[in-house]
Every structure is written in structure tokens, then in C-alpha cells.
Amino acid sequence: LSEHRDLAICYAMKQEMTRLFTLTDYEEALAGWTKWIQAGLESGIPALVKFARQKQKRIKGLAAHALYPINTGKLEGFNNKIEVLKRIGYGYRNMDYFFTLIRFHSLPKNYSSPKFP
Structure with missing residues (x-):
């Protein structure tokens, strides 16, 4: 597992992101996304850090999905x-x-x- 540390982190982050999209409470979603973004920034994985920065700009919209679960x-x-x-x-x-x-x-x-x- 130590050889594939980055892959294991990315998989765990993906699982957590999937869970965040199922939340129905705005405050809980906002706290969850904040925690997820912080973990992504601290991961040290360049692609994940870049992705977390992009999501940080849209955190209110991501949390709003808890109230309005619509998609295209x-x-x-x-x-x-x-x-x-x-x-x-x-x-x-x-x-x-x-x-x-x-x-x-x-x-x-x-x-x-x-x-x-």
C-alpha cells in the first residue's frame, strides 16, 4: 500500500466526495466540503491540489447541492x-x-x- 499511497488517497477522497453529494443539510455540506478541500490541499498530490483549488472557488455552489440536488x-x-x-x-x-x-x-x-x- 505504501507504493501506491497517492492512489489510495485519491480513492479515499473520491469516496468522500461521493458521500458529500448525498448530504441534504447545507451547513453539514459546507463543513464537509471545507474539510475535503483542506485535505486535498494538504495531500501534496499536484493534480488533487489543483482540483481542490478549483472547488474552493465554488464551495457555496457545491454546498447548495444539498438544498437543490439538480443536474444537467x-x-x-x-x-x-x-x-x-x-x-x-x-x-x-x-x-x-x-x-x-x-x-x-x-x-x-x-x-x-x-x-x-
């Missing part, structure tokens, strides 16, 4: 879906068809079409 995952996923559809629809001259294709693929998967007699 769905938005990024939808943007990716549009990019894939753009590649699929390459060569079509009708932009209305392209936007219809996006609307169709943005419907929920459990969407059932109306029953026709």
Missing part, C-alpha cells in the same frame, strides 16, 4: 439524442421533417398511440 443529466441526454437524429436525418431537405423526427423521439417510451377502430 437529462438536458445532456436530450442534446445527445438530437445529435444522433441529426446524423440519421442527414441529407433530408425538409426541416419540418427533422423537427417532427425530434418531437417523435422525445415522446415518453410508454406513450401509446390512440386506438383506431
